[in-house]
Amino acid sequence: MSFLKKLFGGGGDAGEPKSAAPAKQVEHKGFLISATPYKADGQYQTCGVVSKEIDGVTKEHRFIRADRFAGLDDAVDISIKKGIQLVDEQGERIFG
Numbered sequence: 001m002s003f004l005k006k007l008f009g010g011g012g013d014a015g016e017p018k019s020a021a022p023a024k025q026v027e028h029k030g031f032l033i034s035a036t037p038y039k040a041d042g043q044y045q046t047c048g049v050v051s052k053e054i055d056g057v058t059k060e061h062r063f064i065r066a067d068r069f070a071g072l073d074d075a076v077d078i079s080i081k082k083g084i085q086l087v088d089e090q091g092e093r094i095f096g
Contacts, residue, residue: 022035023076024079031050031051034050035047043069044071044072048062048063049061049083050063050086054095061094063083063086
């Protein structure tokens with residue numbers, strides 16, 4: 001039964017938690033970057049959220065990368081760096 005759950009996206013640590021609390025947050029060029037790595041197959045998956053308030057509305061862009069790390073600290077650091085890279089490359093277009 002657990003094989004079927006994993007195959008169809010249920011149970012286990014195979015996916016991102018619905019409401020992961022940020023492990024770390026930084027402000028960069030008016031954007032808030034939140035690192036939200038999660039455990040997948042015994043390692044931590046690079047994951048985060050880039051957000052910014054625009055015209056009174058908070059916009060969010062969630063990202064997940066293929067990078068995985070044995071330690072949470074490494075996954076947090078890379079998640080923050082990837083978020084900064086997204087802001088530097090795309091700015092507010094990230095929400096479009």
